[in-house]
Amino acid sequence: MALLTISSPHTHNNNSTTKVMLTVALATLPGLFVLTGFFGWGTLINIALASVTALAFEAATLKLRQRPVSFYLKDGSALLTALLLGLALPPFTPYWVTIVAVGFAIVFAKQLYGGLGQNPFNPAMAGYALVLVSFPVQLTTTWALSTQMSGQEVLSFAETASAIFTGLPVADAYSGATPLDVYKNLISSGTTDSAANQNTFNGWLNGGWEWANLAFLAGGLFLLYKRIITWHIPVSMLIALSLCSLIIGWDQDLYTPLSLHLLSGATMLGAFYIATDPASASTTPRGKIIYGAGVGVLLYVIRTWGTYPDAVAFAVLLMNFAAPLIDSWTQPRTYGHKKAKRGLPKAN
Amino acid sequence: MNLTLHRFHGGIHPAQNKEQSTHQPIKSIPLPSQLILPVRQHSGTPAKPIVSVGDSVLKGQVIAEAVGHRSVPIHAPSSGVVSAIEDRTTSHPSGLPELCIIIDTDGLEQWCEHPNLFNKTDCQSLSDLPNEEILEHIQNSGIAGLGGAGFPTALKLYKTKHHTHTLIINGAECEPYITADDMLMRERADHVIQGAQILLHLSEAKRCLIAVEDNKPEAIRALHESLQVLKVNPAIQIVSIPTVYPSGGEKQLIKILTGEEVPTDGIPADIGVICQNVGTAAAVYRAVYFGEPLISRITTATGDAIKQPGNYEVLIGTPLPHFLEHTGYIAQQPERIIAGGSLMGFTLPELNVPLIKTSNCILAPTTSELPLNDLAMECIRCGQCVSACPQGLLPHQLYWFSKAQDHEKAEQHNIFDCIECGACSFVCPSHIPLVQYYRHTKGEIRTERLAQQKSEIARQRYENRNERLARIEAERAAAREARAKAKAEADALREKQEAEAAATASPDSQIEDLERKILAQQDRVTKAQKSHQAAQEANLDTADILFKAVEKQQTKLQQLEQELIALRNNVTQEN
Amino acid sequence: MSMLWILLLAAIPLVILAMFSGALLGFAEVRFKVEGNPIADQLNDILPQTQCGQCGYPGCRPYAEAIAAGEKINKCPPGGESTIAAIADLLGVEPEPLDAEHGVEDDVPLVAFIREEECIGCTKCIQACPVDAIVGAAKQMHTVISDECTGCDLCVEPCPVDCIDMIPVETTINDWFWQAPSNNLELIATDRQTVTGEPS
The missing domain is CATH 1.20.58 (Methane Monooxygenase Hydroxylase; Chain G, domain 1)
Structure with a gap:
């Protein structure tokens, strides 16, 4: 009588891809709370909209590709992409921009490459970059202002929802550009000094952005603790960004200060949740350090000399290009080998 | 003397599941009516049967002899009659048949003459004997590594050009579920220590480290006590090492204890280290002091489908159904029996196989205990496997290359350094059967290499043949030409003679x-x-x-x- | 400054640059010279060396030379798809499906086997074997050295008493290895049809 034959190992630590995705999602919760607390309902509505859209697009493409739909939907990766996009997009982003971003992320950046794990580029950032270059106005002026920044109460749920779904511009009092953008404009008009800085941002830890970044940092530390991610990418990225800022941008009248680089924009979200997206990042220990440092440097360069207010998406996507090359040149040294192997196999 | 322990890269901490089989002492099971002895129970060349069907054999009698050095003889584990020498399915994942000697036991357990080494040679102590003689005795006792790989024990101990500085006795037993070595050390610590002393004598090493994972405190205590009682060579030291899988892997254990790494294309002896399992050490002791060849071993029976989990002293060749019957096995649906532990053991293709020299554990799990692998999802390159791999490989890349059948890149990423420990699959959140991919790819590459060698030989033979045919043809042509030339010369001569004759002969003639x-x-x-x-x-x-x-x-x-x-x-x- | 002078001034750096680059190229040519096999040798290395002649040439080497001279690459059934792919890769051409006119690829490797009691010792098979893998003498029984047999089946036809069989090489414990994991989900729909032979 035939017995069951299976190759070893026969035991497993009971981790699963779904659990990994859910843990990452869980770790974004502090950041999401802070964002909602300071900037209103926009982000939550974005995430809800993005999630529904992502599931719909994922299901539709899976169907077209004749793959089992429910099996792949439950891996949670589409929801995570939607969540990260929802967090990254400005709170008052018109609904159709979100749909375009999610659609591009799921259909083009992920499924057309073969679905989960096969995507060379971070889907969420691909979607984000697409809408950023295509609809720059909608993506730069639709950031919500916190009470501390505008002196106004944040918009109610109904007002926010109507802003998003009608696509009509929100009153200037409630929306505007991000601090990074504002600061850059101030620099170019030559009106920055420490006092202006204080005025614009209402002081340290008071505008909402810093708190959001600190919350994402906390979530990131949780991911490190749970060993979902390793320290290599976030640490090297933040160090590279800091070094660039300290060396190149020491003059705060000419360059955005380090505190703003680290705690404004999508820095922490990028460092712990986006740059660490395993499918598109480098995977060898040394490779991750190079990859993270690359993201950090590009982030600084594009933020400082580029025309867009933030640069996480571009920095990550550019490094995605380099990840396979970095991987093949940073193979770890195998046990019993004197030297690590590098590059591609020699022909014959 | 304090030893600095080192760390190897990666490793995992699976549930131990060792406790359930350590409640009862080592027991024996009744003599089976039939013993099935495959001629290959070790790694290397299969032994050659020297008995015929119908022969009566005594317990301990050689029934198959070693063929060359990479082979060990096989002994009759009990007295009886050879009832068949035929192909049977053995304890191998392939389920392919192999030559086996089948003995119908007579229940008398009648021993053949088996003098111990000292009686045989009239010597009092090991130091009176040349090493070769002791090694020959060990070799003739059929001892092959009992840890699982079954490498002929004596072969490891022959002198090489490298000086051995450390002898490691491996009692780590890092694999979940298995407790055969643990129980052996607890109950027969003196055998292990005495065996270690013999091995130390043979290896001429400076020190002998008996390494045990710190999850086996009783074993460590027993070894220490025995060390004191026996007052053996002070170079023997018991080392408690941290519990992390796969610390019992030869390469990993050597790294832990010496900080050195076995070169990828080499063996431990190249860096002056010899590694032997504790079970092997005990078997060597019994062979040397009691003249007992390797005819039995300790096998763990465990898993929730076995009602009396524990360790059993079994005769080599005991049919698995007999073993299961006496350990309280309850058949599951679907039926799954694993030879070995839960991380490196292999599933047996059928029930009716014998226990052999390397059978350290029979694991019969229920599906709730060790769930069957659910459908694998895609690799998300999360890197958990990279962190877990004790060999410092990139398992996810190897998986990629295996799936793409990119053998060149797989080799460049050192797929042949994979020890198939299963740590990568264990941590894989996508539940990908990574090890199976590597095994398959390694097999494909090996087959490919063989085919290449074969085609190279065929090419040479073809060219040689063509050359030969061309040479024969050329020789023939040369002979033809020579003949033509000779004929032409002869003709010319004759014509000349005829002309001369015509000139001289009369017209009438x-x-x-x-x-x-x-x-x-x-x-x-x-x-x-x-x-x-x-x-x-x-x-x-x-x-x-x-x-x-x-x-x-x-x-x-x-x-x-x-x-x-x-x-x-x-x-x-x-x- | 005359026009000519200016032209000369412009030309001098260009000439120097050209000489330098030329020297560099010349150096690279010598220093990094690739010791290349002639293409026929490389092709011969790829071919399976069964010497079966199914391609219409009297062996692998002649076929390799013919391919080098422009013959089609899909005439080698023993090599099959993988050999065609390797040749296509080497020559930088598109792989073509195997030309069925020359035979089909066998699933398992075969080896010749002589039913020795029926052999009359005519030596015809010995003469047919391209790799000298059959031993025997006139009026004596012949046998196949199975390790050397390439499975070309050229010996089968000449045998006057039909005592040669082509038998599949059996897998033994020594060369057995695990199958690749099968997971239908990992195949995309179009692949699945070709693998299982049924549309999904």
């Missing part, structure tokens, strides 16, 4: 000569015509050629006749 030639020629023409006719009647293709031959012969005849007429005219004119 010339005429006579010609007349004779004409007669002969007429004969030839008739013959040619006959064969032409025959061919024509038979409607053969050769008829045309034969017709030409007839014409040729007729022309010749006419020539001769004209010559004759000319000659006669000459004669008339002269007269």
